[in-house]
Amino acid sequence: MVSYKELGLVNTREMFAKAIKGGYAIPAFNFNNMEQLQAIIKAAAETKSPVILQVSKGARNYANQTLLRYMAQGAVEYAKELGWEKPQIVLHLDHGDSFELCKSCVDFGFSSVMIDASALPYEENIALTKKVVEYAHQFDVTVEAELGVLAGVEDEVSSAVSHYTKPEEVVDFATRTGCDSLAISIGTSHGAYKFTPEQCTRDPKTGKLVPPPLAFDVLDAIMEQLPGFPIVLHGSSSVPQEYVDIINHFGGKLPDAVGIPEEQLRKASESAVCKINIDSDSRLAFTAAVRKVLAEKPGEFDPRKYCGVARDYMEDLYKHKIIDVLGSDGKA
Numbered sequence: 001m002v003s004y005k006e007l008g009l010v011n012t013r014e015m016f017a018k019a020i021k022g023g024y025a026i027p028a029f030n031f032n033n034m035e036q037l038q039a040i041i042k043a044a045a046e047t048k049s050p051v052i053l054q055v056s057k058g059a060r061n062y063a064n065q066t067l068l069r070y071m072a073q074g075a076v077e078y079a080k081e082l083g084w085e086k087p088q089i090v091l092h093l094d095h096g097d098s099f100e101l102c103k104s105c106v107d108f109g110f111s112s113v114m115i116d117a118s119a120l121p122y123e124e125n126i127a128l129t130k131k132v133v134e135y136a137h138q139f140d141v142t143v144e145a146e147l148g149v150l151a152g153v154e155d156e157v158s159s160a161v162s163h164y165t166k167p168e169e170v171v172d173f174a175t176r177t178g179c180d181s182l183a184i185s186i187g188t189s190h191g192a193y194k195f196t197p198e199q200c201t202r203d204p205k206t207g208k209l210v211p212p213p214l215a216f217d218v219l220d221a222i223m224e225q226l227p228g229f230p231i232v233l234h235g236s237s238s239v240p241q242e243y244v245d246i247i248n249h250f251g252g253k254l255p256d257a258v259g260i261p262e263e264q265l266r267k268a269s270e271s272a273v274c275k276i277n278i279d280s281d282s283r284l285a286f287t288a289a290v291r292k293v294l295a296e297k298p299g300e301f302d303p304r305k306y307c308g309v310a311r312d313y314m315e316d317l318y319k320h321k322i323i324d325v326l327g328s329d330g331k332a
């Protein structure tokens with residue numbers, strides 16, 4: 001048993017309370033490798049933004065859960081080296097799907113876990129979430145739960161259709177489970193293809209796809225039911241056109257990739273939405289950099305030369321999200 005407190009990590013409780021009061025949101029960035037983690041920590045340290053490091057099922061399969069945990073521990077020390085005296089870093093399990101997995105993360109030094117039982121019937125979601133909360137809270141680890149179903153594909157989490165969270169269920173759910181935050185479905189979606197062209201309209205000037213707006217009426221109704229309760233948005237990448245263009249220019253093929261417009265996420269950040277998950281955008285930044293370097297320098301065979309550029313691209317992206325979209329800079 002290792003406590004996250006010994007590792008210099010923090011849970012989400014105080015961070016979320018401050019974010020709701022201050023009208024900003026905390027970035028939750030997924031990481032799978034060293035370059036991504038370096039870019040996240042540099043961006044957070046230099047902007048003095050609290051940050052949530054997320055480990056998904058795909059990341060655990062790719063990089064090994066044990067290794068990722070030690071990398072997060074190293075990230076705290078790296079942040080201090082960068083001059084961030086008291087790093088506000090959360091290590092969070094993204095989309096935990098069983099009690100056993102959540103327990104193993106709590107026991108191993110994670111400061112926050114998500115139990116995603118949203119695909120189960122309502123009463124089973126409550127029972128499983130409650131079980132995780134009761135265990136995690138003994139060690140002051142915070143728990144994110146989910147109500148409603150997001151569309152899209154994210155590692156092993158996928159659904160063809162979305163079901164908006166029902167505002168009439170949230171008080172009962174939050175009260176009976178004791179969860180610390182709630183991921184809701186209001187039209188965000190996992191992956192780089194969040195919407196089919198049929199779901200979008202076309203901007204007559206640019207010809208680009210414009211996605212349907214988020215259901216702010218559902219968010220408002222949820223906030224009315226649960227005033228001041230921390231709300232989480234998954235699937236909130238914006239799929240920046242500049243990266244898609246670079247990828248397509250240098251031999252990639254990402255036709256009609258569509259994300260959530262940043263002005264909608266900025267608006268959400270000002271509400272009780274206090275955690276916004278961004279994964280696909282950093283994948284796009286990484287891929288754009290690698291494609292560009294390898295296309296322009298076909299003789300290059302040192303991975304540091306293209307992964308290093310990818311790291312720079314991701315750092316710029318993370319800083320942009322922190323400063324221009326979530327408003328979490330200067331808050332840690």
Ligand SMILES: [Zn+2]
Pocket residue numbers: 095154190234235277
């Ligand atoms: Zn998610």
